[in-house]
Amino acid sequence: MIFLKKLYCHAILLIVFSLILIAGDVPKAKEGIKQPVKFTILYDNYLHKEGTKTDWGFSCLIEGTEKTILFDTGTQPNILMYNVKTMNVDLKKVEQIVISHDHGDHTGGLSDVLKINPNVSVYLPVSFPYEFVRKVEMFKANVVSVKDPVEICENVFLTGEMGVQIKEQSLIINTQKGLVIVTGCSHQGIVNILKRAKEIIDKPIYLVFGGFHLGGTSDKTLQKIIQSFKELGVEKCGATHCTGDKAISMFREAYGENYMPMGTGKVFEIPDENE
Secondary structure, three states: OHHHHHHHHHHHHHHHHHHHHHHHHOOOOOOOEOOOEEEEEEEOOOEOOOOOOOOOOOEEEEEOOOOOEEEOOOOOHHHHHHHHHHOOOOHHHOOEEEOOOOOHHHHOOHHHHHHHOOOOEEEEEOOOOHHHHHHHHOOOOEEEEEOOOEEEEOOEEEOOOEOOOOOEOOEEEEEOOEEEEEEOOOOOOHHHHHHHHHHHOOOOEEEEEEEOOOOOOOHHHHHHHHHHHHHOOOOEEEEEHHHOHHHHHHHHHHHHHHEOOOOEOOEEEEOOOOO
């Protein structure tokens, strides 16, 4: 009987110890980046600032985070570099490059960026072909293959690889205002990305912007998607790139003054100094 009591006590202690270890693995909710985070749209098929060039594709520079990040690199290197020069952007300050997925309208300018600044970590979905990875490594850049959600610098996360036929990752930034989600094309479904983001950091979504890939989607489905945005508590929206003109118009109508038009040359900060 004494032996059984001791065995029972040991079992209870083991269970408690295991629960403590598991709890220690759960990421704690962070306060968020204290200083303003600056976003500069370098590549888009919509125009914001006269003097910049538009083209089908997407690229966004992110500053104010622990490390300066370039999200995607557009389609044509000459257009990307033209906008970089026009916007007085110093690519040598970039420390991390995130490529959302293996499509030319997001990877096209990467080699030219690496020619200027190879001293970066390039985050690619793990499904990227070996030939692409090898090409990046030839510039002596550090390639990081991403499968699961990961924090790439303080308060900046990747969703991890999502999707079935087209694998893609998105960027999540934990700001004072809430989560800011940057998407490439959202091939895996924009609502799925929002849900994944909230699983990673359970905080309100302040802003989601980028490509939503909704061209050709019926009005009824678009209305359901917008309703899902509202139910998930998305405060502001900046649909662009491959979202589609009709879908952009519907998001603009639904969000009113909380809709943020994007386009080449667009620069904004969160939190906004005027707020």
